[in-house]
Amino acid sequence: MxxxxxxxxxxxxxxxxxxxxxxxxxxxxxxxxxxxxxxxxxxxxxxxxxxxxxxxxxxxxxxxxxxxxxxxxxxxxxxxxxxxxxxxxxxxxxxxxxxxxxxxxxxxxxxxxxxxxxxxxxxxxxxxxxxxxxxxxxxxxxxxxxxxxxxxxxxxxxxxxxxxxxxxxxxxxxxxxxxxxxxxxxxxxxxxxxxxxxxxxxxxxxxxxxxxxxxxxxxxxxxxxxxxxxxxxxxxxxxxxxxxxxxxxxxxxxxxxxxxxxxxxxxxxxxxxVPKFRKLVSLKGTIEEVTQKIASYSTDSVLTDLAELIIEEETENIAHIKALEDLLTSEPNDELQILKGSITFKNTVLGTSKLLSKGEAINDFLPVQLFEKRIQQDQSIEDATELVAAFKEILETLHTTDTSE
Ligand SMILES: [Mn+2]
CATH class of the missing domain: 3.60.21.10 (Metallo-dependent phosphatases)
Incomplete structure (x- = not known):
């Protein structure tokens, strides 16, 4: 031997x-x-x-x-x-x-x-x-x-x-x-x-x-x-x-x-x-595509497969970010567990440089005014009044906490 x-x-x-x-x-x-x-x-x-x-x-x-x-x-x-x-x-x-x-x-x-x-x-x-x-x-x-x-x-x-x-x-x-x-x-x-x-x-x-x-x-x-x-x-x-x-x-x-x-x-x-007891997978695409991939996912692994989500969307939109958060906390089925995710936007439109017109400086505006400018440019927002009210409320809370112990 x-x-x-x-x-x-x-x-x-x-x-x-x-x-x-x-x-x-x-x-x-x-x-x-x-x-x-x-x-x-x-x-x-x-x-x-x-x-x-x-x-x-x-x-x-x-x-x-x-x-x-x-x-x-x-x-x-x-x-x-x-x-x-x-x-x-x-x-x-x-x-x-x-x-x-x-x-x-x-x-x-x-x-x-x-x-x-x-x-x-x-x-x-x-x-x-x-x-x-x-x-x-x-x-x-x-x-x-x-x-x-x-x-x-x-x-x-x-x-x-x-x-x-x-x-x-x-x-x-x-x-x-x-x-x-x-x-x-x-x-x-x-x-x-x-x-x-x-x-x-x-x-x-x-x-x-x-x-x-x-x-x-x-x-x-x-x-x-x-x-x-x-x-x-x-x-x-x-x-x-x-x-x-x-x-x-x-x-x-x-x-x-x-x-x-x-x-x-x-x-x-x-x-x-060595046999693979589970797969580690990356699911890529738009929110909609990835949601589909999760829904139709099936595997023959002995243990639950693990996924990372890589989301790519055209334009920046807070709804997409929220949708990703929802996917991350969802528990789709026994065959797949979602561990982490990231999102990127092909067109990021709303940085401060895009917010201000020529000759304007960020210090010329109150926070609320900047916020209003920002949401005016986001077409996905339907009811601006409510958001502005909520923003003001947050600002007030911040000011109150500042002075209290
Ligand atoms: Mn080592």
Whole structure:
């Protein structure tokens, strides 16, 4: 039997997108993953950072994590977990020694001793060595100096990351030379295509590192941090991506895990698509068109689909804005939940510049007079008298509140 490794990352357990909790999505993914591990006889499961979405995960998120570990135990699959930029090294490391007894390796943050990153796994006469590098924080890789510029910081961070991986390579060459080598890392590699849900790492994307920092030694680099699955330069340097879509910018992404099989001294690399348990959709058009799309929406998803509304109307009109607000608070059916919306107008007509004639200045008018001018230009308003009365009432309230405590 050959050693098989499953690479995944960016679970973000506990993630919420506006009103929606992804706990059910995570449950379904973990069920699928356990099945997949069993069916494919996976020897080692790699989770390359961002286990939790928050540094202080909720109790429900913790329960989900430990529940998964418990179900993994009888499958005889080793798991290696690293901390990402979202994770707290302390939270991940707290049960580290207990988990080690159960054959679960956790590297929450940069260890004092570089050797603690390494792990050798054998099966029959095959062997692999892993370097489980977590997210590298500034304090782990460089000394901040007073008065350094932004550019200095970016350059020093990049150098710090490169130096750290150079030490990892040296350690490998010294102690494990020639054994098939897998490096885990959680970082932004230059050239990777990103989505909205990756929190800016270090000092923004400026600190993206070149894939060359890993050197020529690794047979495979199991990356985390970018949610879109992709290879970086070479087929053996890869982001597995997040297993579930965590933001609307990921709605078209294929979600997958990577499966490596050690044959002779090399890995064959295959990807396996993760089923989509729900869709994230953007509904675009005028208010009327989008209202239609919502009414006729149907899906075969297991969980409720999530929608963002992108409204485009010809002319600015307060009625359209109100209509969008109504759509946002509506609950159309079990198949669709509306999470957010935006509206744009092709012709925005009524700025102050359009309100005033040549030679007029805004200070020449009382607020009420400006308001009257404004509604005179809006053809959608039928009864101006009532609106003006309401406006005056609001003004009075404001004046009263000004003087009262
Ligand atoms: Mn991350």
């Amino acid at each position: 050959n050693i098989k490794i499953l690479h995944t990352a960016d679970w973000h357990i506990g993630k919420q997108l506006l009103k929606t909790d992804f706990a059910k999505d995570m449950d379904l993914f973990l069920d699928w993953l356990l099945d997949c591990i069993q069916q494919n006889n996976i020897t080692i499961l790699l989770m390359s950072g961002d286990l939790f979405d928050q540094a202080n995960p909720s109790q429900a998120a913790m329960a989900q994590y430990y529940g998964f570990l418990k179900r993994l135990l009888p499958l005889n699959c080793k798991i290696v977990l690293t901390g990402g930029n979202h994770d707290s090294p302390q939270v991940l490391n707290a049960p580290k020694e207990l988990l080690e007894i159960l054959d679960i390796k956790v590297v929450g943050g940069v260890p004092e001793n570089l050797a603690d990153l390494f792990l050798e796994v054998s099966l029959g006469n095959q062997k692999v060595v892993l370097a489980a590098v977590p997210f590298l924080r500034d304090k782990d890789i460089r000394n901040a100096a007073p008065g350094e510029s932004y550019e200095d910081k970016v350059a020093l961070t990049k150098d710090g990351i490169a130096n750290y991986f150079a030490k990892v390579t040296t350690h490998y060459n010294t102690y494990y030379n020639k054994i098939p080598f897998v490096v885990m890392a959680h970082l932004y590699a230059q050239g990777a295509s990103v989505s909205d849900s990756e929190r800016e790492i270090q000092i923004g994307n400026q600190a993206g590192v070149a894939a060359s920092v890993f050197g020529e030694e690794p047979h495979y680099v199991a990356l985390g941090h970018i949610h879109r699955p992709q290879m970086v330069g070479k087929p053996n340097i890869r982001y597995s991506g997040s297993p579930i879509a965590l933001s609307f910018s990921e709605k078209k992404d294929i979600k997958e895990v990577v499966i490596l099989e050690l044959i002779e001294d090399n890995f064959t690399i295959n990807t396996l698509a």
